[in-house]
Amino acid sequence: MKWVQRVPAVTVPPRDFHLRRKVINNNKKPTFLSELSSTADDWKIKVRVSRIWDTLNIYRNKELISTDMVLIDEKSDDIHASIGKNVAHRFKNILKEGKIYTITNFMVTKNKEKLPVVEKNTLMLQFDATTLVKEIANDDCIIPHHVFEFVNFEDLPNQYGKDVLTNVIGVMTKLGSNEEKTTPQGRVDTVTLHLKDIRGNNVRVTIWDDYVKVFEQKMKESRSNASKPKVVILTSTKVKEFQCEISISTSRSTQIYVNIDILESNELIQSFKDPGEIHKVATSEITKSPVLDMDKKKTISEILEIATTKSDLICNFYCCAATINDILLKNGWFYVSCPHCKRKVSNTSTKFKCDACHKNVDYPTTRFRLELDVRDATNSTIFVVFDDIAEQIAHVKLHDWCIEAKILTGSNIGAKVLIPRIVLTKNDSKWHFILRRKQFPIKVCYTMAINKSQGQSLNYVGLYLPRPVFNHGQLYVAVSRVTSPTGLKILIVEQDDTDAQYTKNIVYNEVFNELPQCNYS
Template sequence: MAAKKEISATQVHSMDVDNLSLGTSMQQITVRMMRMWEARNFKKKGELMSLDLLLLDSKGTFIQASIHHRRVPSFRNFLQEGKVYSIANYEVIPAYDRYKVTNNNNTIRFTDSTEITEDEKEDCSISYESFRVLQYSEYLALANTNLQLPDVVGQLLSVQGANLQDTTSTQKIVMLLMLKEKAFTLEGHDEVVVVCTCINPKLFAGTLYLNSTGATKFFFDKGLQIIKDFSKRVGKNKINQRPSVQNEEMTQKTFEKSTLTSLLEYARSSAKQEKEVICRATIASINTRNGWNYVACGRCSKKLVRGLSSFTCTTCNDTNAMGVLKFRVYLTVVDAGEETNFVFFNRDTRKLTNTTAEDINEARAGDNGSNRNNIPLCITDLVGKTMDFQLKITNFNFKSSFQSFTVSKVLREINRSPTEEVITEETLNPNLSDLTYNINDIEKESIPVGETLVSDEVLSECTHAQ
């Protein structure tokens, strides 16, 4: 491996990134390494796939480079963000047409023969700063395409999430950003403007979301020109508010604790009073009768009615509604000899499986429809797990012959032996620190923690990079 081999500028003339040719011929470039991140496969327990680099040349042209995980140890310690390098003897290949972090049609792939040398002269003709910030309409056009991962800049107005003081926590957070000067009139001090890179625009329930990716990084340096320009554009009288911190641990709500036996007895009784309870139970099986997903309205999240050539939303009175695939999973749960059905919807199923219904459907696209109705493995893996569930007992439970309870929130997973079936008021003591989710209508979900809400005036949430 020739990671540190000196390359003479007289031997090989550096060329512009735009002039690179496909193949492995000797082509040298001099570039600044703007950002570096690990590409991991989270479906395989975070397995490292490659080390990816974002490179910038003197003409302001970006190109992405990738180092296969087998070669990463030979280069990682030699690379540093912000440094200028001369790189030669690599392979130029067509860029993948999805999840692009540049507009370049090509990408660089390091080989065993790749030579890279730090430019000690620090070529000042290459900018220290460059971002791909778009207009709102452009984010909207990219929504749900997975084509481009642009950057965004905005004023940080608030931070929301649980365990904000725990640096080891992997729970996602929500950051509310102001994008336009007409969004708010602010007063105060200690403003914070942030640049978030490589975000993935998504359209959900008629609203634009900007999700973080594995390549997302956050920049708060007031010396960055893009932050100076944003502050100047918005105006000093509107960019001087200290961001608020909303720690969900501070918002607590207490619900009645219930065993599965008492839950069923109440539903069979003549009380007929709706209430919310917390119940511990073990998932015994997945009910396959109703499948594992449904097509929801992209505006209101209610189930769509399928027609011959389109979907209809009776709630929005839209005969050509945009459909979004979402989770709906029926589970058979047991405890102390009792058995009933719980229904998981999108938010908690996503949290428990670390994936989305759309991603699963997309992964199965090449199966010719042979297994699209089969229950995904990530869902069947829930069988045998004991959890504390927050449930809402509704009028439906007092009238329906088929007994099922909608799960408003999964509070926590319990590690206990299979023989431990009986729970009591003393043993049931769940952590209620994050009960901030709106459970009035489970299918009309609030924004999941970890996603980004954007309106015409406000961008909400660039999540903690995974």
């Protein structure tokens, strides 16, 4: 018997398939963005590049994913346009923010369902190697420079948990210092600021990584009028919730503007009622951590005298040269603290309470703390250091004694937490002493390949799919190992390391075609 494998016929496009797109008549009248559709490919548009940025993959050494833009036409309609990384270099020196262009030979596709840049438009544009861009030298100012769809601060809780990007505008009322934070990609700069909208609502904003330098540059450019309030606009931000508070963080598509001339910005300046607070923040700058002045150098005896007499309390930063005799660990090396005041919280059977803030703490944080026995030529005392300084003094990462984890479910998805070892005691033992064990409060779970899981019956299964399955029936085997649907969790990761909600199921139709036909009549 001879087996013959049937291969379905596949039509292969010619090499110049992408070059055979219809040539656009240059005399053709431009089409408005609201009239575009995916049913044709001979469109011609006249638009202004409102904003342009490079979308980078932070998980792969900031590799270029695409160059993206927001385009605006004469009707003030906007649309998201994207240029793939393979052809982005063709347009790098052509497309400039604020310029007007006529664009032809582009594809009109469906807008992204997850994290769309322009949410109100159901379509987006894709540029390729055949796309033609021509700059219009005469700017008649008919096309606006910016179009924003702002979200009120009071509506931000409704944006949390959704796959949307949010545009916000507000007067800056507080500006923090430049701090370094540890992420899975290494240490990055962050800046925290507070914005107030036209209704008087406040929100906390965190600017991450390269956007810190962009924000610093925008602040320098707006320094010419120091008495004017700093109206900050952030586009395509992510709404997050941490410790029961709504906040905003920059995303890979965020653009930052300070005091640009638009109607919303001017109305916000006129409505602000506290010019003194405005002036204080408007003239401030982003600062690094405090730099110690060598003129403030003190001996241990002088520091103890200041602490005893409570003199010179205006300046509480000093420089002291001393020798560390010992690191004292009798009081532990960490404590559970309040995220607001950093004080130690008291633990009851069901909740944490901060006595300094006089309120319950739902999500306390772990703070590292070391007591140092130090001495100089004048005296000796105990210095207490915290967090990063404690790691530098001990010459080790204190994370070696705790677990850094990422929350995958619940109301704090994506938050990083530190799990320290805790003391466990057992009173109902048969021994004449109390057994105390210090260990991590976690349970061990095991992993196995899908093929190895055949025949297993498990109560809880977590299915990790960094890529779709590749064999017939493989997905069915994986999801059918669990005895109840409530015990099944699936994590699907796309190529850009973002979470997805769908995956492919591989089915060979030939298997079913060869089955004999059964007649149950």
